[in-house]
Amino acid sequence: MGKGSKLPAIAEFDSVGLRYGTGAEVLRDLDFRLADGGFYFLTGPSGAGKTSLLKLLYLAQRPTRGRIRLFGEELSEAAREELPPFRRRIGVVFQDFRLIRHLSAFDNVALPLRVAGATDEEVEGPVREMLAWVGLADRASARPATLSGGEQQRVAIARAVINRPQLLVADEPTGNVDADMANRLLHLFTALNRLGTTIVVATHDIGLIRATPGAQMIRLENGSVVDPTGLLRNPPPGHR
Amino acid sequence: MMLGWLFASPAERRLLGTSRFRGPTPWVIAIMSFSIMIIAATGLALANTAGALGEAIEARYAVVVPNGAQNLDALAQALKSAPGVTAVEAVTQGEMRRTLQRWLGPAAESADLPVPALVNFDTRHGADLRPIRQRVQAIAPAAQISAHRDRVAPLLRSMRSVQWLAFGLVLLLSGAAAAAVVLAARGALDTHRFTIEVMHGVGATDLQVTHLFQRKIALDALVGSLAGAVAGALVLLLLASGASFAGELMGGASLPPIDLLVLVLLPFTLTILATWVARMAVLAALRGTL
Numbered sequence A: 001m002g003k004g005s006k007l008p009a010i011a012e013f014d015s016v017g018l019r020y021g022t023g024a025e026v027l028r029d030l031d032f033r034l035a036d037g038g039f040y041f042l043t044g045p046s047g048a049g050k051t052s053l054l055k056l057l058y059l060a061q062r063p064t065r066g067r068i069r070l071f072g073e074e075l076s077e078a079a080r081e082e083l084p085p086f087r088r089r090i091g092v093v094f095q096d097f098r099l100i101r102h103l104s105a106f107d108n109v110a111l112p113l114r115v116a117g118a119t120d121e122e123v124e125g126p127v128r129e130m131l132a133w134v135g136l137a138d139r140a141s142a143r144p145a146t147l148s149g150g151e152q153q154r155v156a157i158a159r160a161v162i163n164r165p166q167l168l169v170a171d172e173p174t175g176n177v178d179a180d181m182a183n184r185l186l187h188l189f190t191a192l193n194r195l196g197t198t199i200v201v202a203t204h205d206i207g208l209i210r211a212t213p214g215a216q217m218i219r220l221e222n223g224s225v226v227d228p229t230g231l232l233r234n235p236p237p238g239h240r
Numbered sequence B: 001m002m003l004g005w006l007f008a009s010p011a012e013r014r015l016l017g018t019s020r021f022r023g024p025t026p027w028v029i030a031i032m033s034f035s036i037m038i039i040a041a042t043g044l045a046l047a048n049t050a051g052a053l054g055e056a057i058e059a060r061y062a063v064v065v066p067n068g069a070q071n072l073d074a075l076a077q078a079l080k081s082a083p084g085v086t087a088v089e090a091v092t093q094g095e096m097r098r099t100l101q102r103w104l105g106p107a108a109e110s111a112d113l114p115v116p117a118l119v120n121f122d123t124r125h126g127a128d129l130r131p132i133r134q135r136v137q138a139i140a141p142a143a144q145i146s147a148h149r150d151r152v153a154p155l156l157r158s159m160r161s162v163q164w165l166a167f168g169l170v171l172l173l174s175g176a177a178a179a180a181v182v183l184a185a186r187g188a189l190d191t192h193r194f195t196i197e198v199m200h201g202v203g204a205t206d207l208q209v210t211h212l213f214q215r216k217i218a219l220d221a222l223v224g225s226l227a228g229a230v231a232g233a234l235v236l237l238l239l240a241s242g243a244s245f246a247g248e249l250m251g252g253a254s255l256p257p258i259d260l261l262v263l264v265l266l267p268f269t270l271t272i273l274a275t276w277v278a279r280m281a282v283l284a285a286l287r288g289t290l
Ligand SMILES: Nc1ncnc2c1ncn2[C@@H]1O[C@H](COP(=O)(O)OP(=O)(O)OP(=O)(O)O)[C@@H](O)[C@H]1O
Pocket: A020, A023, A026, A044, A045, A046, A047, A048, A049, A050, A051, A052, A053
């Protein structure tokens, strides 16, 4: 642990392994820490376990062995009732967006605020603002099915960041968008990162990584982190 | 507030879509509620009738003089002055004949037909029968005293067992309604699995998710059980007022206020049961997820 960084960690993995059911381990011996305020890219071939690792990170999956500390708390064995407050500090952009199809774009974006107990009046302003920010101000009442893939993704991103999460996790966020949109996404993530949000993006897109100075890369192969030196190839902002 | 979950905002209602009152749940619960209403009313009426009957005859006896009695008045007088006797009613031979006539026709008028004399009397509870028997036999040695309750006991017993059967059926039907609700809750969870996952993902607690379903099922159950109960009440009223004999069957068809209250509360009890069962089913199902 530690690996030379003195920055407070937002996530620490300690000998973490994951298997689905009785299958072989899809993640093994994960030992790394993510600095609070860092910007990380998670790369690796298809099936390497990127999505699985992200699921551990956003508390949708428990490790089958090892320990995970998030926000300074040991959560790998926490009771399920203890997890919701931590989930509210994490924003997630899913590979398949996961928008609720019978809700409007507005309601989809508002969901995290409402779950956190915000009233309709408290929700109105921030959601309009967020929809405008992702360029969908005039599609607030549209159902996901009537939006294009890129528009759906922007709704998904708005939902992920509406709560000003401390940790933003995105799984292949540029998989469905053109180069221009990918660029704007990257700007969005960088802006959020400057505001203090830790960003973890799983991607195959080398261009994205190159275009983000200061970001670090974690490379997964076959369920393990390879090239551990690459982990700190780019130190997090404000460090060293 | 404990019932806060009942008042969902429009936004919360939109989360589960607009499928209320669509599924079979309100219908199933309405049928259960209808049956429960009728069976419970029958059970309560039987219980009342049996209770009233049992009480009325508890301390009632009959003096039977097989070959009639010329000294019926003396017998009645002796009984009236006997210790512990509270009421005496002599059934004259003429009355007996008239009663028999209904069954036997004119033959009952025949003097050849031996018609017993009958005196009914009530005693105080726990009164000693021996001195009474002595007085009676001093006047009419052939007289026999029989307790009404001995003769009515088998009838009372079967009324009581039908009454318990009715209450057992009410419980069974409630159990079946609860099972239907569990299935409905599981079905609803299945239908909305994706929404639940997303809600959990953005930090919703099990209780927040549960309240959505609990509310939906509570409303279904309330509508269903009220509709069923109202239909049941209408049928009961028709039965009670339409056919005159039904009134007699149902113990005069008038239930005491406490029983009416029980019947009125039944649909609400059923609703509360359904809501509680749904809540437990949803919470249990959610516990299986992360
Ligand atoms: N729910 C699951 N049940 C069983 N096996 C799973 C499950 N999810 C993923 N796996 C397996 O775990 C391994 C890693 O999958 P994962 O989705 O994490 O890979 P990935 O790196 O995200 O791939 P991609 O780049 O294609 O998205 C794969 O072998 C996959 O088949």
